[in-house]
Amino acid sequence: MANLTSDQAQQLSDNFFDLSVAITDFRIANWEKLSLEENKELGETRYKLLKSGEDILALATTLIMDEVADSLGKINTITADIKGTIKTLRTIQKGLDVAATLVALGIAIIAKDPQRIGKSIKSVFDAWTAPSV
Amino acid sequence: MKNHLLERSVVLTFITFPLFISSCINLKTVGDYSAISIESIRNFEEIDYSFLQHCLDRCTDEAIQTFEIKRAQDCSCELYQEADSVTQVFYNSIEGYFQGLGNLSQNELTQYSSNALIGTLTADELGPVKIEERTASAFSSLSNTLLRASTDFYRRKKIVEYIEQANEPIQILLEKFELIISNNLKKELRFKRERLYAYYTDMKMNRTLTSDYEKGKATADYYQALEAIQRKEMELDVFGKSLAEIAKGHQVLYENRNKLSVKNLQELLQGYSSNVKGLISEFNKLND
Incomplete structure (x- = not known):
């Protein structure tokens, strides 16, 4: 039936x-x-x-x-994808911040200043590990 | 040299500015439409009625009718709880999609700050490398504008993709969500109304009430209860209508997805957005 x-x-x-x-x-x-x-x-x-x-x-x-199981599945996949795109766009800010610390590190290396190199590496690490906003 | 660089960066900024502005306009349209849709969809949480509530009310009505007094209400409402769970899944999925679409179209998402870079370039401790703050700011402004233009282009491309993929399922989900609210849940109230009518007509036909005061009081009670039900029915109706308008708006977005930069898209969507706004206000008045 x-x-x-x-x-x-x-x-x-x-x-x-x-x-x-x-x-x-x-x-x-x-x-x-x-x-x-x-x-x-x-x-x-x-x-x-x-x-x-x-x-x-x-x-x-x-x-x-x-x-509607199929439609629900599709929408939930799209929503997850949108969230991923938003995360990618937010990571760009992190990239900019890391780039700034890398510039400082590069300059410190050229200047052969061990103290500033150490400080810059720490800044790069901090910027890299900081959570994306 | 520095001045020459500065002039070039200013010229480039002016060249890329219209691109930036044009992407702002269409993203804003999608953002505004998403925002008003979310506001309207979230009114679901303001609806003071559910399948479970209906089941519990029915138990109370039955207890009143049979004058049954128990220590605790004994109701079997599993089916109604399941119906509520289904409704909640619809709400979460639809709200989640519009929330994502709204967030993705927000300009704040790609407003990047290059303060850290300016700080690094102009820091005194850099030793022999010295860059004027004015020049560093000009470079930063240019790179931001270019970055913004490219990320906005990326966002627009992604939004078009999502609208295209989502249109068919979101139309189905909005249609079924509307059906659940303005048909199924509303029709449960029709049963409540009929039960109320049966209760009071039985009272009248059985000549249970004798004094004029009792008759008057019963009539007043009946119409008061009836009005409360009708108000709830109207509320569900208005919410359902707003879901239909949101679906129409999404269809317009879908049909014009490849012309998202066309200004008249804003005008096209304006009608649906203001209809939804009107329905939100009507809903709020009924819910007061």
Whole structure:
């Protein structure tokens, strides 16, 4: 047997609702003609129909999930990709900062200044290990 | 020599400036559209109703009807909780996408600072190498502009790619999210309304109420409860409409993805954005 689709479930829910309304209207129109027992039974049937209709509607919502699994997967992949691009663009700032420290290191090496070389290496390391903003 | 370099850098900056500005305009359009879409989508969190809430309300209604007093409410709402989880997945995925698109189109993303480089080039401790601060700033400004232009070009290219890939799935997700909210969840309220009607008509037909005061009070209670439900229905409707407008806006972006620099894209999207803005304000009024 084929599985129930969300559209079919919604249609079923509508049918249960319409039936329940019809029973309520019938009950009101024939109130005096109905025995107490008949009245009670119709009242209970009406509530059961309402309850089933509501449950089927909640079920219809869960069924949608299976129908859009592919689209959900695609969007989540694209979103992850966008985040990656944003990260790449943010890393450029880090690159600029590292470049600045490398310039200073280069100059220190040319100047053959061991103290400044040591300081510059530390700056390069700090800039490199600093988290991207 | 330094002056000559400075002049050339100023000329180059002026040449690249229009490129920079043109990319600003179209990225801004995408950014504005994303921002208004996010604002509208986040109204989902303001909706004071859910499938689970509906189930719990139903239990309360049943208990009132049968005059059942228990120490704790005994409800079986697993199916409704599952429906809420599904709705939440839709919300998270759609919000996540627009958040990403918005962040990527923000100009702040590629506003790089070369202060560190200027500092290094002009530092006194550099010894024999001396570069005037004015010249270092001019180079920095030029490199920033070129960097910005190239990264903005890259961003634009990526945004076009994402809009192209995302259009089909996002249209489906927005359509289904709208269906869940303005059809399924709203229709649950229709059942609540019918249960309310049945409860009060039974009370009337059974002639349970005798005094005029009781009758008047019951009628007032009924219409008050009915109004609260209708207000909630309108709220869900408005939220659903805004999802439809967001979908239309994305379709426009998709259809014009290769003409993102065209100024009239801004005008094209303006209509959808202002419709969404109007619906946000309508939603907020209903939610007050």
